[in-house]
Amino acid sequence: MSPPDRKEVQIRRILDGPPPAVPPRMYADAVRRGGRLLRRRRWTRRLAWVLFTLALLALVIWASLEQPWVVPPSETTPPLTGW
Amino acid sequence: MRQRQATQDARRAREFEAFVAGAAGRLLHAATLLTAEPPDDSPRARRLLTAALAHTYACWDRLRGDDPYEHARQELATRFARGGWHAELAASLRRRGGGTGVLARLSPQERLVLVLRFYEGVAEEQTAAQLGLPRERVRALTLRGMSALLSGRRSGPPGPGAAVRMAS
Numbered sequence: 001m002s003p004p005d006r007k008e009v010q011i012r013r014i015l016d017g018p019p020p021a022v023p024p025r026m027y028a029d030a031v032r033r034g035g036r037l038l039r040r041r042r043w044t045r046r047l048a049w050v051l052f053t054l055a056l057l058a059l060v061i062w063a064s065l066e067q068p069w070v071v072p073p074s075e076t077t078p079p080l081t082g083w
Numbered sequence: 084m085r086q087r088q089a090t091q092d093a094r095r096a097r098e099f100e101a102f103v104a105g106a107a108g109r110l111l112h113a114a115t116l117l118t119a120e121p122p123d124d125s126p127r128a129r130r131l132l133t134a135a136l137a138h139t140y141a142c143w144d145r146l147r148g149d150d151p152y153e154h155a156r157q158e159l160a161t162r163f164a165r166g167g168w169h170a171e172l173a174a175s176l177r178r179r180g181g182g183t184g185v186l187a188r189l190s191p192q193e194r195l196v197l198v199l200r201f202y203e204g205v206a207e208e209q210t211a212a213q214l215g216l217p218r219e220r221v222r223a224l225t226l227r228g229m230s231a232l233l234s235g236r237r238s239g240p241p242g243p244g245a246a247v248r249m250a251s
Contacts, residue, residue, distance in 0.1 A: 008201065011229055014185055015202040019108030020115060020122040027103045029133045031096065034140025041141065 095143045103136060106152050110135070110159060116198045117163045117191075119184040127170070135159040156203060157213060164195060164214060188235050193228030196221055 114128035115121075135158035139151055146154060171191055186194045195214070199205040207225070211218040 007229055007233060011197065011201045011232060014232060015116060015198065017112065017122075019112040020125070022103075022107040022111055023129060026107060026111075026129065026133055026136070027100060030103065030136035030140055031099065033133065033137035034099075034143075037137060037141040 091144065095140070099140050099143055102139075102151050106155065107132070107136070110152075110155055113156070113198055113202055114159055114163075115184060116186055116202060117159075117194055119187040119189075119194060121184055131159055131162050131166075134162055156205075160195060160199060160213060163191070166191075186232070189228050189231055193224050193231065196224045197228045197232070200225055 111132050114132045115125045118127045120128055135155050138158045139155045196210055199210045207221055208218060211221045
């Protein structure tokens with residue numbers, strides 16, 4: 001083995017060790033916080049969908065009432081010149 | 084709809100509990116190495132890990148084929164890296180009073196690359212990509228951390244004695 005490998009083995013030995021005792025509350029805390037995160041995310045998505053649907057609905061209603069694609073009757077006449 | 088949601092919640096809770104039972108010890112050890120706290124008194128490591136696990140829980144349904152352990156580890160590393168100088172400062176102030184972890188002499192970045200590389204076995208390129216650092220920087224940090232750690236150990240008795248000496 002080359003010298004760097006020996007060093008790496010040494011480092012691994014320093015870092016390795018018996019895993020510490022996991023506090024019993026950790027699982028419950030993680031589930032509580034994760035659940036809150038999940039609910040908030042779900043709620044945000046739902047809200048975004050509702051807003052999107054409302055906006056779409058408003059657009060459709062406005063367009064059907066206003067009919068912006070219809071060309072308005074001309075209000076100005078071309079100037080008559082050369083008479 | 085509600086029924087399906089309930090079954091999904093139950094399944095997620097079951098799978099997540101099994102995952103935590105199997106992986107939390109190892110992850111907590113990694114977190115304690117990162118924060119350089121003594122193993123029996125590591126509030127910051129616990130906070131980091133709880134946050135990382137909560138995020139993993141929230142992403143559980145979208146993980147599908149991905150390894151949840153990898154997700155949790157990545158989350159842990161990112162949170163530690165984002166912690167910034169004030170978290171470090173608070174930790175070092177706290178450290179003054181009691182014992183210290185094995186990596187206390189190293190800078191936070193050195194600890195991060197060493198733990199990812201040698202404790203978690205993450206490849207150098209992957210570490211660089213995950214931390215958003217150039218590969219050369221990761222290599223330099225690794226070498227610096229290694230030499231600091233090894234020289235620190237050689238000048239004194241190994242094991243717990245070294246930690247006590249560092250604290251004094």
